[in-house]
Amino acid sequence: MKKLILPLSILLTFTFACKRAHVTGVNATYVEMNPGVEQGDSVIHALLNPYKLQLDSVMNEVVGQTAFSLPNEKGKTETLLGNFVADACLEEGNKNYHPADSRPAQIAIFNNGGLRASLPAGNVTKGNVYELMPFDNELVVVTLSGTKMWELIKFAASTGGLPISGMNVGMHPDKTPGTVLIQGVPFDSTKTYKVMTSDYLSNGGDKYAFFKDPIASEKTGYLLRNAILESFNTARKAGKMITPVTDGRMYYEK
Secondary structure (H helix, E strand, O other): OOOEEEEEEEEEEEEEEOOEEEEEEEEEEEEEEOOOOOOOOHHHHHHHHHHHHHHHHHHOOEEEEEOOOEOOOOOOOOOHHHHHHHHHHHHHHHHOOOOOOOOOOOEEEOOHHHOOOOEOOEEEEHHHHHHHOOOOOEEEEEEEOHHHHHHHHHHHHHHOOOOEEOEEEEEOOOOOEEEEEEOOEEOOOOOOEEEEEEHHHHOOHHHOHHHOOOOEEEEEEEEHHHHHHHHHHHHHHOOOOEOOOOOOOEEEOO
């Protein structure tokens, strides 16, 4: 697990006058809660150690298993890690999305930059998942018109590959869209589509401008990280490992 740095070592400077003490200055330093770093202050170390042990016990908890490593790769049309995260968010996010029209999200889309670490083969800990997704991003469902959805599709194609679920995008060599299927059905510009994404991206982050001025934007109150954790939990309860595949969600057409 990556180091956790907390501003907990504080030196107070006192001035004594007439038998009364007054604080005249404060100097703060940082203490790394990292077993590989030697702590210089034994008092502070003794103070922090119980909390560090408690944190370690939580983060070292095994949440599930993968059949093979899921590396955090860039520059590919699709990756095992991206497919797993997008599928987990679409499935678990819909379980926690209760719209008035009872229509679930059909698609999930995220950004490669939001995935911050790889997942190892075998046992995966809660700490591994926090390293992968350190941000408290909430899942949001955005309803887009056919025109806005086409903007999303064009953007996805222009990147050459993004974490997506529920959609297949064929790309021409110039990175323009070719054949597009949504839940196995050809894209229809006269229809509206519901897209699961993060609150950061739904607000136009990372140049996802197609999410601006949607038909509707609905918060789920459910964290993206929790969708990943719950996906592991669901597989573990079923006695299964996480075994994502690359299945042609984004590909170059011949």
